[in-house]
Amino acid sequence: MRTDKLWENIEQGVVLMDFSADWCAPCKAQEPIIKKITKTYLNRASIVEVNIDENKKLATKYMVQSIPTLILFKNGKEIKRFVGLQPEITITKSLDDAL
DSSP states (O other): OOOOHHHHEEEEEEEEHHHEOOHHHHHHHHHHHHHHHHHHTTTTTTTEEEEEOHHHHHHHHOOOOSSEEEEEEEETTTEEESSOOOHHHHOOOOOOOOO
């Protein structure tokens, strides 16, 4: 998803933003988990991958200091933040709780 469209979607529903970079090994390890979750939560939650090298302003706005960082929003408000590689069950439980 393009980040300019992100602002239209973040205000409503549940959005998981995945801040990462191509050069980040833990981010690469997180990627298959995020891809699976994206398919599982299709039409229930928005999963947005944000490359910090291409979206520095967005990373700065959300004070992302380490990657991967996952931020879970509900109706535009941050409700949970994960820093570092996360297991699928941790992410899905938080998504289910938010939904």
